[in-house]
Amino acid sequence: MKAPGISRIVLGLVILALIALPLRSSGYIVHLLTLLFTFAIMAQAWNFIGGFTGYTDFGAVVFFGLGGYATGLLMLKTKLPFGLAWVAGALICLVFATLMGLLLLRLRGHYFGIATLGTSFGVREVIANWPSLTGGGTGISLPIYHFPNSVFYYIMLALLALIIAFTWRMSRERLGFGLRAIREDEQGAQVLGVNVLQYKVTAYALSGLFIGLVGGAYAYWITFIDPGTVFDVGITVEIIIMAVLGGAGSVAGPLVGAAILTFISEILNAYVPNAHLTVLGAIIVLVVLFIPHGVIEYLGLKRRLSFRAIGATLAETRV
DSSP, rough: OOHHHHHHHHHHHHHOOOHHHHHSOHHHHHHHHHHHHHHHHHHHHHHHIIIISSSOOOHHHHHHHHHHHHHHHHHSSSOHHHHHHHHHHHHHHHHHHHHHHHHHSSSOOHHHHHHHHHHHHHHHHHHOHHHHHHOGGGOEOOOOSSSTTTHHHHHHHHHHHHHHHHHHHHHHHHHHHHHHHHHOOHHHHHHHOHHHHHHHHHHHHHHHHHHHHHHHHHHHHHHOOHHHHOOHEEEEEEEHHHHHOOEEESHHHHHHOOOOOOOHHHHHHHGGGGGHHHHHHHHHHHHHHOOOOOOOOTOOOOOOOHHHHHHHHHHHOOO
């Protein structure tokens, strides 16, 4: 049997095992994996703009918080069921990301990073100081759900499968090669016929959409949110570490990074909780120094394309 066939069989078995797991495992394992899926999705979504495009977004948490608040407020104010409110909240994040992308993605380097960080702080302050709509700094309580916790496990698993499949497809299409070209040489990408601003805004909007979906589902899962929690900049730091640790700009990297960091975090929280942040900081330093392109590339599982190879592929595809 050929290697691709074996890979498909293994992948199928892993998927079946994950689907069946809540039926046989403890609540702790289900809860832990749900959190792992949650952060893996966000790390992969950040990967669109931070990994493939090379624009480091320090304000990705704004979509997590906005998705959570949009979903919660639509359920509370308009009495929409969760499903409709969830989709509407994600679309709000998509529109917001598109508009902000058109403004912020004209900046480059650390200017863009600072601007995204400022945006997340600004949105958090608006929500914290608009008590008539958002409940202000005290937060809001969402309606209590009446179904098993495993439902959120399956929601996050489905979202993770969707975003991995989408990223795999995108990485092999013109959009993926165009984003890589922008990362390697933005001016060169323009020469190759890439509509640079359009591609960057598309990547940023996709990032906002998927993180918004996660934020909405997470808000209903925990049933209470407040600005300090869902707009915590620490969430952005964690998803960046996951993407970089696994391999930013790859399909499997963010998932691998999320699994590694979640495992490390659980051990630290169990045995040395006071050293959690210190170890995370040390991980960042070690990754940057010794495996700057992530675990995936270090193990030889990812081939980094040269700008010339990217350009040749773009030339073969339609504009």
